[in-house]
Amino acid sequence: MPGDSIVERKLSPSEKSCWIIDQECSFNFLMHAQVTGPIDEGVLRLSLDAIQARHPLLRVRIERDGWNRLSLKTSRVPKLPLRIVEGSADVWVEEAEKELHKGFPIQEGPLVRCTLVRHGQENNTVLLSFHHSIGDGISGSFLMRDLFQAAALACREKKCELPSLKPKMEMNAYFPKWALGLSGRWRNMKFTGRIFGALLRHGKPAIPKFDGKAPPKERRARIVTHRLDPDFIDRLHRRANEEGTTLHGAMLAAQIIAIAHDREDTKERPYLIGSPVNLRKRLNPPVGEDVGFFVTFGASINLAKPDTEFWSLAKAVRESLWNCVERGDPFVYVIQHKDLSIITSLLGLGPLGRMVYSRASESTTFGGLGFSNIGKVAIENHHGPFTIEALGFAASLSSIGNLSAFAATINRQSTWNFVGMEPQLTKEHTEKIAAKAFEVLSGAV
Numbered sequence: 460m461p462g463d464s465i466v467e468r469k470l471s472p473s474e475k476s477c478w479i480i481d482q483e484c485s486f487n488f489l490m491h492a493q494v495t496g497p498i499d500e501g502v503l504r505l506s507l508d509a510i511q512a513r514h515p516l517l518r519v520r521i522e523r524d525g526w527n528r529l530s531l532k533t534s535r536v537p538k539l540p541l542r543i544v545e546g547s548a549d550v551w552v553e554e555a556e557k558e559l560h561k562g563f564p565i566q567e568g569p570l571v572r573c574t575l576v577r578h579g580q581e582n583n584t585v586l587l588s589f590h591h592s593i594g595d596g597i598s599g600s601f602l603m604r605d606l607f608q609a610a611a612l613a614c615r616e617k618k619c620e621l622p623s624l625k626p627k628m629e630m631n632a633y634f635p636k637w638a639l640g641l642s643g644r645w646r647n648m649k650f651t652g653r654i655f656g657a658l659l660r661h662g663k664p665a666i667p668k669f670d671g672k673a674p675p676k677e678r679r680a681r682i683v684t685h686r687l688d689p690d691f692i693d694r695l696h697r698r699a700n701e702e703g704t705t706l707h708g709a710m711l712a713a714q715i716i717a718i719a720h721d722r723e724d725t726k727e728r729p730y731l732i733g734s735p736v737n738l739r740k741r742l743n744p745p746v747g748e749d750v751g752f753f754v755t756f757g758a759s760i761n762l763a764k765p766d767t768e769f770w771s772l773a774k775a776v777r778e779s780l781w782n783c784v785e786r787g788d789p790f791v792y793v794i795q796h797k798d799l800s801i802i803t804s805l806l807g808l809g810p811l812g813r814m815v816y817s818r819a820s821e822s823t824t825f826g827g828l829g830f831s832n833i834g835k836v837a838i839e840n841h842h843g844p845f846t847i848e849a850l851g852f853a854a855s856l857s858s859i860g861n862l863s864a865f866a867a868t869i870n871r872q873s874t875w876n877f878v879g880m881e882p883q884l885t886k887e888h889t890e891k892i893a894a895k896a897f898e899v900l901s902g903a904v
Contacts, residue, residue, distance in 0.1 A: 471629035472796035477592040483817040484675035488854035490599035496845035506609035515626040520568030536568035551584035558588040559855040598750040611843030633742035638790035647791040657760040665728035671882030675858035681886040689871035702770040708777030717896035731827035736789040757783040829863030
């Protein structure tokens with residue numbers, strides 16, 4: 460293996476946070492693609508080998524070194540695993556839920572795997588599952604694109620090779636100077652002050668009513684999926700533009716109002732919103748289409764009740780999150796991961812340190828509402844003999860949340876996945892909230 464493709468570095472505070480939280484409750488995420496065409500085990504095997512050769516982080520394992528150190532290592536890492544499952548068109552959800560809670564061989568690697576769910580001779584669902592410490596939803600979209608580019612080559616030439624990428628440093632190494640040192644610390648204090656000030660004024664954030672409780676290790680992610688067709692997306696996009704907001708703001712507003720209905724609130728409540736922000740183009744220098752953890756969170760608080768006017772809320776959500784990004788809050792948010800790492804510096808990475816860290820991390824989110832939207836994914840829907848009919852992603856919320864939604868768009872069609880964590884929310888309860896959100900969104904256009 461060429462020397463410039465070897466990864467040997469310690470995990471960043473954000474990557475390390477993902478590893479620790481995952482030890483308490485699985486923190487995997489996955490991409491799913493509905494595909495028509497003659498994809499089979501042989502084609503996928505060649506394609507997986509090609510993407511593993513292209514992306515350095517698909518050839519790493521995580522090594523625990525001493526009391527409080529975790530490192531990425533490129534050595535003795537096997538090929539990406541491939542699993543084949545036969546089942547009906549809807550069985551992919553069950554397989555995806557299994558994948559969200561199936562551990563990775565972290566010390567041996569690799570930290571990505573593939574499942575092919577065969578529904579028929581030319582009707583399949585492909586799942587790419589990630590350990591969250593080496594990737595994010597944007598990473599997953601790049602990898603799914605590369606997988607099908609390689610698959611098209613494999614079908615045509617019976618072999619495939621993609622251009623290789625050089626390893627990137629961890630995200631913090633590309634941060635602007637104002638996000639580091641005392642300047643970053645001061646900005647983080649102001650960010651935290653704004654959140655706590657709003658909570659003091661408006662009260663505890665509203666969350667769905669729990670159906671039960673369990674420690675993190677006993678929680679399980681359940682997926683509820685909705686498909687938004689191209690005609691609906693076009694109408695929603697036009698209306699959102701007219702109202703001065705975005706699809707992101709509209710979908711979040713629908714989620715908030717759905718939860719307000721579920722809670723049967725009679726007065727306005729504060730909703731704490733956490734939304735991942737892709738920093739690739741904001742880093743210095745910008746990061747390209749690499750697999751890696753290059754996101755942080757934007758956070759805001761918005762007031763709502765069941766009869767809140769939809770478009771006013773959608774606009775307010777969009778503005779509050781936009782202001783958060785413009786202030787640079789997503790850059791300084793990662794300082795919280797650095798601060799939390801004091802826990803494992805004192806208690807180590809054993810069971811006690813991990814448990815205390817996980818509980819502390821959970822307390823900082825207040826059970827807030829999450830929404831991750833990777834938007835229009837830059838994947839052609841036709842790759843040689845294959846057509847990607849739909850694409851989406853989902854993640855286990857582990858100990859940091861109870862209900863979140865994930866959206867992705869391809870070929871003017873969006874997949875809107877809701878994830879609830881059982882037993883806090885039963886799957887039936889998540890289905891009820893998701894159905895109400897879809898009803899609210901549909902009624903708005």
